[in-house]
Amino acid sequence: MIAGIKDIESEISDVLNEFGIKDNVEIRYSNIENTDIQCNNLVRYSNNPDINDIKDKLGKSLLVHPFIESVEIAQNGFINLNFSNEYLKIFAKNHNSRIISSKKEAILFDYGGPNIGKDLHVGHIRTLNIGRSLYNIFKIAGHDVVSDIHLGDWGMPIGLILAYIEKESIDINSLTYLDLEIIYPKASELSAGNKDFYKEAQEISKKLNSKNEEFLSKWKIIYNLAIPNIKNLLQNLNYEFDLWRGESDVVEEVKRVVADAKEKNLVVEDDGALISTEKVDPPILITKSDGSYLYLTTDLGTVVHREKSQIYDKYIYVVDSRQKNHFEQVFKTVKHFNLSSSSFVHVGFGTVNGPDKKPFKTRDGNVYKLSKLHEDIKEKLKKYNENEEVLNILTNTVLTFSDLLPNRNQNYEFDLEKFTDINGKTGVYIQYAQVRARKLLESNTEIINADVDNEYNPDERKLLVLLSKFDYFYNQSLDNYQPHHLAEYLYSLCQTFNSFYANNKIFSDDVPDNLKLKRIEIVDNFYTLTGLIFNCLGIELVDSM
RNA sequence: GCGUCCGUAGCUCAACUGGAUAGAGCACCUGACUUCGGAUCAGGGGGUUGGGGGUUCGAGUCCCUCCGGACGUGCCA
Numbered sequence: 001m002i003a004g005i006k007d008i009e010s011e012i013s014d015v016l017n018e019f020g021i022k023d024n025v026e027i028r029y030s031n032i033e034n035t036d037i038q039c040n041n042l043v044r045y046s047n048n049p050d051i052n053d054i055k056d057k058l059g060k061s062l063l064v065h066p067f068i069e070s071v072e073i074a075q076n077g078f079i080n081l082n083f084s085n086e087y088l089k090i091f092a093k094n095h096n097s098r099i100i101s102s103k104k105e106a107i108l109f110d111y112g113g114p115n116i117g118k119d120l121h122v123g124h125i126r127t128l129n130i131g132r133s134l135y136n137i138f139k140i141a142g143h144d145v146v147s148d149i150h151l152g153d154w155g156m157p158i159g160l161i162l163a164y165i166e167k168e169s170i171d172i173n174s175l176t177y178l179d180l181e182i183i184y185p186k187a188s189e190l191s192a193g194n195k196d197f198y199k200e201a202q203e204i205s206k207k208l209n210s211k212n213e214e215f216l217s218k219w220k221i222i223y224n225l226a227i228p229n230i231k232n233l234l235q236n237l238n239y240e241f242d243l244w245r246g247e248s249d250v251v252e253e254v255k256r257v258v259a260d261a262k263e264k265n266l267v268v269e270d271d272g273a274l275i276s277t278e279k280v281d282p283p284i285l286i287t288k289s290d291g292s293y294l295y296l297t298t299d300l301g302t303v304v305h306r307e308k309s310q311i312y313d314k315y316i317y318v319v320d321s322r323q324k325n326h327f328e329q330v331f332k333t334v335k336h337f338n339l340s341s342s343s344f345v346h347v348g349f350g351t352v353n354g355p356d357k358k359p360f361k362t363r364d365g366n367v368y369k370l371s372k373l374h375e376d377i378k379e380k381l382k383k384y385n386e387n388e389e390v391l392n393i394l395t396n397t398v399l400t401f402s403d404l405l406p407n408r409n410q411n412y413e414f415d416l417e418k419f420t421d422i423n424g425k426t427g428v429y430i431q432y433a434q435v436r437a438r439k440l441l442e443s444n445t446e447i448i449n450a451d452v453d454n455e456y457n458p459d460e461r462k463l464l465v466l467l468s469k470f471d472y473f474y475n476q477s478l479d480n481y482q483p484h485h486l487a488e489y490l491y492s493l494c495q496t497f498n499s500f501y502a503n504n505k506i507f508s509d510d511v512p513d514n515l516k517l518k519r520i521e522i523v524d525n526f527y528t529l530t531g532l533i534f535n536c537l538g539i540e541l542v543d544s545m
Numbered sequence: 546g547c548g549u550c551c552g553u554a555g556c557u558c559a560a561c562u563g564g565a566u567a568g569a570g571c572a573c574c575u576g577a578c579u580u581c582g583g584a585u586c587a588g589g590g591g592g593u594u595g596g597g598g599g600u601u602c603g604a605g606u607c608c609c610u611c612c613g614g615a616c617g618u619g620c621c622a
Contacts, residue, residue: 028561031568040564044602076602078565115622156621188621247622273620281547281618288620295622322616324549350550350615357615384584406558409550411615413557418571422584425558425570432584439582472561480562488559491569502577502586545584 002091002098002468004067005037011065012039012079015057019050027081029469035072035080036088036465042077051077083468085454088461091468093525095532098471101141108146108306109135111318112234112241115152116226117161117184120233120370122360122414123320126349128239129403131318132538133483134347140536141478146312151230151246153223155298159205160187162218163197166204172221177229180222206292209251223248233371238396238540245305247298253308254293254301258286261337278336284329299330303339314343316481321348321409347481350411352403360414374399380420381428385545393542397427400539404487425491431542433494434534436501437527438543440520443507450514452521459500460522466496467525474536483537490533497526 005027013025023041030038042058045051055073062071062081069084083091111131114120131147139145161180164187165172170179191198207215227244234240258274261267267274272289286297306312317327327346334340354360362368378395385391402419406412422428456464469489476485505511506519534541 028564030565031561032565038564043564046602074565076565113622152622191621271620275619283619285619290620292620294620298622320616321550323622325617326622348550353615410558411551415557415571418557421571423571428584429570436582436585443582469561476561484559485561488569495569498585499587501582505581508581 002067002471008062008065008067008081009039011061012041012058015054015061016041018057019048019054021045021048021054029472030080032080034082036082036468038081039079040077042073042079044077046077083465085456085461088456088464088468089454089521092464092522093467093528095470095474095529096140099141099474101143104142104144105313106144106146106310107138107314107316108148108312109138109316109318110148110150111135112147112149112239113152113319114149114230115157116222117157117180118152119181119367120230122352122368122370122373124370125373125399125403126320126352126408127318128234128237129400129538130347130349130408130481130483132239133400133404133477133486133536134316134318134481136538137474137478137483137486137536140532146243146310147241148243148245148306149241150302151227151244151248153226154208154247154251155293155295156201156205157184157188158208158219158222159201159203160184160191161222162204162215163187163201164190165218166200167197172218175221175225177225180225202290202292206290209255209293219248236392237370237374237399238538245302247302250298250301250305252301253304254297257300257304257337257339258293258297261286264337266337276333276336278332280329280332284333286333296326296330296333299326300333300337300339303334307340311340312342314345316345316347318347318349321350324348345481347408349408353411353413355413355415357411357413376416377420380416384422384428390542390545393540394428394431394545397431397539397542399427400537401427401430401487404483404537405491407484408482427539430490430494430530430534430539431545433497434527434530434541435543435545437497437523437530438541440501440506440523441527444520450512450517452514452518456518457504459503460519463493463496463500463522463526466493467529470529470533477536486533486536490530490537493526493530493533497523497530 009025009027013023016023016025025039025041027037027039030036032038042054045054048054058079059071059073062068067083067087068081070082072080074080109131111127112124113127114124135145135147161183164183187201191201204215208219262274266277267286268277270283274286276284276286278284284296285294287293303315319327324346331344334344351359360368362372374395377398378391381391381394381398385394398419402414405425418424419426420428473485473489477483500522504519506516531541
């Protein structure tokens with residue numbers, strides 16, 4: 001909230017105190033028309049015998065505050081306040097200083113999580129978009145943020161791939177990336193109905209854990225084949241990571257976590273497997289009955305590995321909600337095994353569905369690759385713009401904005417036609433508004449010198465009021481790990497701007513200089529804040545379109 | 546069975562975590578200075594927030610109960 005609002009809160013609090021009322025007074029932005037901010041505390045005292053005196057006193061004392069131009073206390077007790085234009089003008093800008101966190105933390109973001117051998121697909125866009133957005137939002141708040149893609153480059157999937165290569169006598173040296181993406185599904189399918197093959201894969205996986213040189217070198221070949229491809233695609237889609245660590249980096253830590261837990265009697269044997277001594281239902285499985293490790297074990301090792309180089313205050317895992325139980329187990333076990341004293345957060349999200357309400361697949365029922373989705377969006381947008389660079393940013397905008405708009409808690413329906421439409425609540429619309437503002441600022445070539453007053457017409461004032469509310473939406477996104485608040489806000493900003501724009505000419509001969517300047521300042525505020533929000537969401541700006 | 550998330554306009558989604566008359570987009574209908582920046586703008590219809598009960602000055606939001614859906618539930622990741 002705007003600094004200074006606190007003063008108003010305590011003024012109200014003081015008045016209430018005089019009448020013997022102790023209450024935690026809170027001022028909030030209003031969504032009532034023609035009201036900027038409001039206070040609801042008085043409502044529950046509408047039966048107080050002194051209510052009229054309280055209202056009187058409040059009405060007078062609030063009006064002398066320099067921020068406040070008008071005070072209206074409704075019959076039912078809502079206190080409605082409006083900013084003076086002089087201050088509104090200030091509140092509509094300088095947002096950065098308002099959102100810097102007073103307590104700076106080191107935060108690690110774990111998201112992305114692509115697997116070697118499996119292409120990135122539609123199911124990955126939410127972790128990528130939400131992860132990147134939260135990373136940016138926390139960074140802007142002043143935190144020390146680090147992103148780690150957390151590659152799935154170890155364990156059974158790799159065992160399966162290598163077992164398949166063995167079985168089919170494939171020459172690993174002439175393998176291409178395209179072969180790799182065919183091999184994994186086949187191997188996975190084979191393992192489902194073929195126990196011997198599954199066992200073989202398991203053996204290879206175990207050999208890798210004990211650093212068997214032959215398989216380690218084969219693993220390396222596959223790793224080197226897959227990683228450049230993943231990097232290339234993600235770079236195209238404008239996703240960057242500070243760390244490219246994976247499960248293969250934490251093998252030693254996993255072993256040590258298990259050995260330590262054994263030594264400290266934090267695990268017991270059960271059906272040949274090790275489970276945590278923590279009494280929870282279902283029990284937490286630490287190793288399989290053959291002694292090999294699990295997803296959970298690897299995640300424990302990862303925590304230890306991370307803390308070897310830096311201890312973070314907070315770890316944020318952006319992984320789909322189906323894994324909620326898994327992360328609860330991980331976080332509990334981290335504390336139980338005393339592996340870290342930091343805080344751990346799982347940011348879950350629902351699935352991306354197709355028109356059939358089921359996880360989005362291609363028309364023929366196959367996995368919808370992320371690269372294909374990118375191409376398909378691009379194809380739809382081609383008819384509006386042919387510049388390759390603009391087209392690429394617009395494509396990424398659609399891929400990001402559409403995905404961040406719905407609340408992450410729920411599943412949502414990915415509608416290619418709708419999301420690439422030039423009309424509606426789309427990535428294209430927000431880019432267009434931004435470009436318009438930019439063009440206006442660029443047209444402002446001659447420096448106008450004029451005295452600008454603080455009078456605003458309804459369009460101008462509406463935009464300024466909305467601009468002033470940024471910190472509310474920003475904090476909603478930050479506190480709840482939900483970028484959609486900012487995405488929704490961005491859309492309404494653009495809509496309000498477009499309305500302002502249509503009805504308020506600037507570079508027209510009949511517009512006097514002081515009005516030109518006043519409006520240009522508003523446009524400048526809009527453009528600056530929009531840029532900041534684009535940044536929060538991980539969307540690049542196009543120069544023109 | 547147990548657990549988690551969810552059910553809001555014809556469709557897709559919001560709603561300041563308990564605040565005032567539940568908002569947007571799409572679709573549908575009606576308009577806009579000869580387009581300039583129009584990939585835009587203004588307006589209209591459309592709702593018993595799955596049903597019922599409760600708490601409260603005040604409920605889409607909290608509690609109970611039923612109905613309906615998605616997901617998870619010890620050796621995949």
